[in-house]
Amino acid sequence: MVVLICLKELINSKSRVKVMIIYFSITGFVLLLAILINLELQPPNPLKALMSALKYLGLEGQE
Amino acid sequence: MKRDAKISNYQLAIIVIGFCYGSTSIANPAMAAKRDAWLSVLLGTLGGTLLITLYLYISKINNGRNLVEILEYCFGKIGGKLFCIVYILYFLYLSTYNARTFGEFMIAVSYPETPMIVLVSLLIICAVYAARSGLSVIGKTCEVLVPLLPAAVMVVTLSLLDASDFTGFKPMLLEVGPVIRSSIDLISNVYGDFVIFIMVLPYTTSAKGRFKATYWAIAVIFTIMFTTSTRNIQLIGPALTDYIRYPSHVAAQMIPGISIDPLVDMNLLIGGGVKATLCIYGCAKITSEIVGIENCKPLIAAFAMIPIVLGFWFFPDAVELYHWAKSMGDATLSIFPQLLIPIAILIISIIKNRKKKREVRKTPPELIIG
Numbered sequence: 001m002v003v004l005i006c007l008k009e010l011i012n013s014k015s016r017v018k019v020m021i022i023y024f025s026i027t028g029f030v031l032l033l034a035i036l037i038n039l040e041l042q043p044p045n046p047l048k049a050l051m052s053a054l055k056y057l058g059l060e061g062q063e
Numbered sequence: 064m065k066r067d068a069k070i071s072n073y074q075l076a077i078i079v080i081g082f083c084y085g086s087t088s089i090a091n092p093a094m095a096a097k098r099d100a101w102l103s104v105l106l107g108t109l110g111g112t113l114l115i116t117l118y119l120y121i122s123k124i125n126n127g128r129n130l131v132e133i134l135e136y137c138f139g140k141i142g143g144k145l146f147c148i149v150y151i152l153y154f155l156y157l158s159t160y161n162a163r164t165f166g167e168f169m170i171a172v173s174y175p176e177t178p179m180i181v182l183v184s185l186l187i188i189c190a191v192y193a194a195r196s197g198l199s200v201i202g203k204t205c206e207v208l209v210p211l212l213p214a215a216v217m218v219v220t221l222s223l224l225d226a227s228d229f230t231g232f233k234p235m236l237l238e239v240g241p242v243i244r245s246s247i248d249l250i251s252n253v254y255g256d257f258v259i260f261i262m263v264l265p266y267t268t269s270a271k272g273r274f275k276a277t278y279w280a281i282a283v284i285f286t287i288m289f290t291t292s293t294r295n296i297q298l299i300g301p302a303l304t305d306y307i308r309y310p311s312h313v314a315a316q317m318i319p320g321i322s323i324d325p326l327v328d329m330n331l332l333i334g335g336g337v338k339a340t341l342c343i344y345g346c347a348k349i350t351s352e353i354v355g356i357e358n359c360k361p362l363i364a365a366f367a368m369i370p371i372v373l374g375f376w377f378f379p380d381a382v383e384l385y386h387w388a389k390s391m392g393d394a395t396l397s398i399f400p401q402l403l404i405p406i407a408i409l410i411i412s413i414i415k416n417r418k419k420k421r422e423v424r425k426t427p428p429e430l431i432i433g
Binding site for chain 2: 006009010013014015018019022023026027029030033034037042043045046047048050051054059
């Protein structure tokens with residue numbers, strides 16, 4: 001739906017190719033991640049990894 | 064450098080208030096400091112003012128360049144673009160965290176049956192509409208909406224003045240560690256996010272009043288946060304303040320005979336909306352500039368979809384979000400884009416500007432005229 005809303009702008013854009021490449025790579029990434037999250041096959045959470053690293057360094061924050 | 068969109072310094076100040084206050088309007092700004100939260104707000108504001116001065120000074124000495132141009136000027140074409148990507152990722156994280164906080168709050172307080180994705184999507188749709196309209200429209204919208212933030216805080220605080228209990232402030236400074244940690248959290252969560260304004264500052268109509276407008280905005284933010292934190296300690300007590308996730312909402316519910324808690328909830332809608340709007344706008348603008356696209360409008364909708372999905376990946380449930388908010392993760396993640404890169408920019412800019420001045424002095428006057 002979002003693609004349809006932006007379609008006119010995507011086609012009319014002066015640097016059409018660049019815009020389309022960026023636009024469709026972002027929407028593709030979002031779609032892929034959404035499917036993976038739905039199937040519970042998402043990649044490891046980077047924020048959890050950071051929290052583990054901080055815990056290891058003794059910077060846990062408030063419990 | 065000539066810029067199309069223009070905002071006045073008053074609009075800049077108003078956007079800064081909405082943006083910096085953002086999601087902190089509902090959650091306790093200095094949760095870890097308990098009874099010394101007011102002190103954390105004070106220390107955090109002092110540190111934050113220094114940090115914001117650094118950003119303003121960077122913008123000033125770079126003569127109207129925006130963030131992308133400054134990064135390319137300091138680190139070269141390739142290095143600058145790499146740092147631009149760091150900022151895009153950081154702004155995406157900011158909008159994700161903000162949208163998720165908004166969603167969790169709405170589910171916990173107002174709409175327990177509504178799916179999270181619907182609430183977050185609604186916020187993002189509003190943000191996309193505002194971001195697509197451009198900076199001038201964001202400025203004008205903020206002029207109407209942001210004054211409601213201090214008004215809502217004032218209404219709740221004044222309504223509960225007779226219920227205040229000042230014994231909650233004693234004893235002071237039993238533990239220094241949590242106060243300092245809260246201050247750091249406050250600097251990174253509230254004032255450090257001002258880094259996005261390096262992208263916005265060149266679009267103001269006059270360079271003269273930028274410092275003054277921003278300092279006024281800081282004063283307003285400080286007043287709101289100071290009032291909120293002291294009010295919450297007086298009403299809820301320091302022991303409970305630490306365990307209640309949304310103390311301002313609980314405080315608003317304590318007003319007898321009338322339900323004005325939606326007035327407090329409105330704060331998050333406005334603040335969260337302004338923050339999400341600017342972050343998405345910043346991502347699209349930086350991308351369009353590094354790739355060489357004239358209009359960033361078509362990219363805004365694409366970038367707006369990312370925070371919705373990332374929210375489910377980064378914070379699968381309320382517990383994860385709560386743990387993240389209480390950890391030092393946010394402050395650690397923010398050090399690089401909020402402090403280290405700006406300091407590097409400042410040093411390089413000063414050195415390059417001095418070199419330029421020396422070259423101009425060495426050049427014979429007839430050559431300069433020629």
